[in-house]
Amino acid sequence: MVHVSATPVLALRGVSKRFGAVQALTDVELEVHAGEVVALVGDNGAGKSTLVKTIAGVHPIDEGVIEWDGRSVQINRPHDAQALGIATVYQDLALCDNIDVVGNLFLGRELRKWGVLDEVEMERRSQELLRTLSIRIPSVRIPIASLSGGQRQTVAIARSMLGEPKLVILDEPTAALGVEQTAQVLDLVERLRERGHAVILISHNMADVKAVADKVAVLRLGRNNGVFEVKTTSQEEIISAITGATENAVTRRAARTTSTNGEVSK
Amino acid sequence: MSIDKTSATKDGTGVENTEAAAAAVTAVDPRLLVREQGLTGYLGEFKRKMKTGELGSIPVVIGLIVICVVFQSLNSNFLSAQNLSDITVTMVGTGMISVGIVFVLLLGEIDLSVGSVSGAASAIAAVLAVNQGWSEWTAVLAAVAAGAAIGAAHGFFFAVLGAPAFAVTLAGLLFWLGFMLKILGENGTINLDSDGLIGKLTTYFFADVAAAYGLAAIVVAVFFLTSFLGNRRREAAGVPSRPLSDTVLRTVLLAVVAFAAAYMYNQYKGLPLATVIFLVFLIGTDFLLRRTAYGRKIFALGGSVEASRRAGINVTAVRVSVFAISGGFAAIGGLFLASKIASANQSAGAGDLLMNAIAAAVIGGTSLFGGRGRTWNALLGVLVIVSIQYGLQLESIAEPVKYMITAAVLLTTVVIDSITRKTQKTAGRA
Numbered sequence: 245m246v247h248v249s250a251t252p253v254l255a256l257r258g259v260s261k262r263f264g265a266v267q268a269l270t271d272v273e274l275e276v277h278a279g280e281v282v283a284l285v286g287d288n289g290a291g292k293s294t295l296v297k298t299i300a301g302v303h304p305i306d307e308g309v310i311e312w313d314g315r316s317v318q319i320n321r322p323h324d325a326q327a328l329g330i331a332t333v334y335q336d337l338a339l340c341d342n343i344d345v346v347g348n349l350f351l352g353r354e355l356r357k358w359g360v361l362d363e364v365e366m367e368r369r370s371q372e373l374l375r376t377l378s379i380r381i382p383s384v385r386i387p388i389a390s391l392s393g394g395q396r397q398t399v400a401i402a403r404s405m406l407g408e409p410k411l412v413i414l415d416e417p418t419a420a421l422g423v424e425q426t427a428q429v430l431d432l433v434e435r436l437r438e439r440g441h442a443v444i445l446i447s448h449n450m451a452d453v454k455a456v457a458d459k460v461a462v463l464r465l466g467r468n469n470g471v472f473e474v475k476t477t478s479q480e481e482i483i484s485a486i487t488g489a490t491e492n493a494v495t496r497r498a499a500r501t502t503s504t505n506g507e508v509s510k
Numbered sequence: 511m512s513i514d515k516t517s518a519t520k521d522g523t524g525v526e527n528t529e530a531a532a533a534a535v536t537a538v539d540p541r542l543l544v545r546e547q548g549l550t551g552y553l554g555e556f557k558r559k560m561k562t563g564e565l566g567s568i569p570v571v572i573g574l575i576v577i578c579v580v581f582q583s584l585n586s587n588f589l590s591a592q593n594l595s596d597i598t599v600t601m602v603g604t605g606m607i608s609v610g611i612v613f614v615l616l617l618g619e620i621d622l623s624v625g626s627v628s629g630a631a632s633a634i635a636a637v638l639a640v641n642q643g644w645s646e647w648t649a650v651l652a653a654v655a656a657g658a659a660i661g662a663a664h665g666f667f668f669a670v671l672g673a674p675a676f677a678v679t680l681a682g683l684l685f686w687l688g689f690m691l692k693i694l695g696e697n698g699t700i701n702l703d704s705d706g707l708i709g710k711l712t713t714y715f716f717a718d719v720a721a722a723y724g725l726a727a728i729v730v731a732v733f734f735l736t737s738f739l740g741n742r743r744r745e746a747a748g749v750p751s752r753p754l755s756d757t758v759l760r761t762v763l764l765a766v767v768a769f770a771a772a773y774m775y776n777q778y779k780g781l782p783l784a785t786v787i788f789l790v791f792l793i794g795t796d797f798l799l800r801r802t803a804y805g806r807k808i809f810a811l812g813g814s815v816e817a818s819r820r821a822g823i824n825v826t827a828v829r830v831s832v833f834a835i836s837g838g839f840a841a842i843g844g845l846f847l848a849s850k851i852a853s854a855n856q857s858a859g860a861g862d863l864l865m866n867a868i869a870a871a872v873i874g875g876t877s878l879f880g881g882r883g884r885t886w887n888a889l890l891g892v893l894v895i896v897s898i899q900y901g902l903q904l905e906s907i908a909e910p911v912k913y914m915i916t917a918a919v920l921l922t923t924v925v926i927d928s929i930t931r932k933t934q935k936t937a938g939r940a
Binding site: 336339341343353354365385 | 750813
């Protein structure tokens with residue numbers, strides 16, 4: 245963990261969200277500091293995505309307070325979140341396959357000179373950005389289609405960095421990636437932290453969480469179920485917080501496979 | 511951090527560590543490395559493109575050469591100045607419509623109404639100029655504006671109300687055909703003044719020898735200067751740039767084509783006005799598509815609508831505007847077609863016009879799947895189609911066979927498009 249500021253960049257206080265009859269979030273608390281990676285974990289339907297969408301402005305909250313740099317703010321639409329300095333990288337990366345890396349990085353905010361695209365300046369800044377993030381791709385002028393999954397993910401993350409956000413939300417950034425590509429993305433997450441960004445990382449993968457996160461916030465059935473320091477917490481403790489029981493499918497399986505090697509099959 | 515294995519072997523860059531990354535990032539563009547190796551580099555580049563399915567305009571250029579060789583061997587008049595000049599004037603009407611189709615295809619959509627809209631626009635211009643006594647200039651402007659408005663209306667039904675573009679424009683095809691027949695009245699034909707503005711569109715030639723050569727010289731000079739200065743700027747900014755030899759080679763190639771065309775025109779009546787207007791529109795639309803933020807939005811929509819939406823692009827506005835452009839170009843094309851026969855009549859926009867306009871865009875290399883193509887494709891494609899028509903006419907081959915041969919050419923190109931897409935997918939480039 246690097247130096248952590250006293251006031252959190254983002255703090256959620258008693259946030260609730262309801263969709264019709266479904267209470268998706270109940271009194272959720274969350275704090276993220278600059279230079280800190282907070283992993284948001286929980287089982288399917290625990291409310292991770294809903295929580296992220298409230299921060300990103302897709303779903304406005306019903307109750308509670310969102311604090312940004314210590315003062316209370318309203319986030320009612322995606323634009324509000326962007327204006328504050330929140331960048332979200334969704335699981336489906338939202339890149340255009342037919343456009344090259346530079347074009348994708350600057351999509352929707354192209355640099356212009358006398359009304360004409362300033363390709364040279366965009367290419368220079370793209371190289372600079374990718375270099376500061378140590379992202380390796382063959383060329384910034386090849387279409388996204390020719391990049392691997394990991395490279396696409398890094399481009400999508402790099403794109404979120406163009407607006408110099410204070411908080412970056414990554415939704416399952418390693419879900420579909422191979423071993424080496426996952427390592428690339430985790431490296432990038434660490435560099436974001438080194439550069440002083442606050443990061444919220446949604447992940448199902450305990451190995452990833454242990455590898456890069458400073459804190460783990462567990463959601464269970466739309467409520468907080470503990471915030472853990474990664475260094476001092478075992479994987480079993482986190483899993484039992486996710487499933488809500490010390491006795492669960494994961495531990496039963498572990499016990500089965502270690503004690504009786506022969507009786508695995510039912 | 512290291513590059514993943516698959517792309518590392520493909521690009522031949524190898525696996526490197528984080529420490530080496532900073533040094534390596536600047537100089538690994540495979541396409542730019544190739545240029546530094548001279549002629550062998552070009553051959554390597556060509557082979558790589560063939561393998562990965564990035565054919566671009568190569569098949570259509572080869573097709574054009576084959577067409578020229580075949581028809582010239584059948585009839586020595588095919589490559590005569592008069593025939594070539596006629597081809598390049600006749601193609602402008604369909605070509606203009608095809609430029610609009612390229613815009614729509616870039617979105618991954620289709621506009622089936624362009625034939626009828628072109629007919630309706632020529633009828634509007636004729637009614638206003640001849641029956642209502644407007645000046646031809648205002649009649650022409652009104653017809654083009656009407657075409658754009660018609661296109662925008664189609665775009666509204668597609669983008670705002672969410673009806674499939676193919677169905678909306680199919681309805682448009684029928685509606686505007688009816689509209690044209692109605693305003694042409696019982697007579698069915700309105701003759702245009704062949705010395706008026708519309709008449710001159712396809713009959714005026716710059717007879718002065720200097721005009722054709724001058725235009726060729728200007729085009730070549732502007733091309734060289736923009737590439738040269740662009741490369742200088744890239745060098746100054748420290749991003750990969752092309753070597754001077756590359757710019758010179760391209761300029762020489764362009765000069766050969768431009769001056770050969772100028773020489774050919776001067777052997778007959780001189781530089782045709784229609785061709786000049788067509789070139790201006792091609793250069794303008796190419797600039798719009800590749801050098802402006804608006805053009806970038808069109809390509810983005812062709813790539814991924816969701817990504818475009820999240821990037822803050824106003825998807826509805828871009829879609830409506832693209833259909834308006836398509837309608838506008840259909841109107842312009844209709845005026846050129848009316849000019850060729852010096853009248854607006856009931857058969858305008860009928861027959862194989864719609865098919866030819868779409869086929870021209872696709873034959874030229876615009877993908878039916880969206881996001882890939884240039885307006886120059888319309889020029890190459892329509893050149894192929896009109897050349898075949900003229901070649902067959904010289905051989906006095908009847909209309910039915912013409913249809914069948916044009917259909918075969920279209921099918922071949924669509925198959926090539928689909929196969930290249932498959933190859934590109936296996937090569938990781940689609």
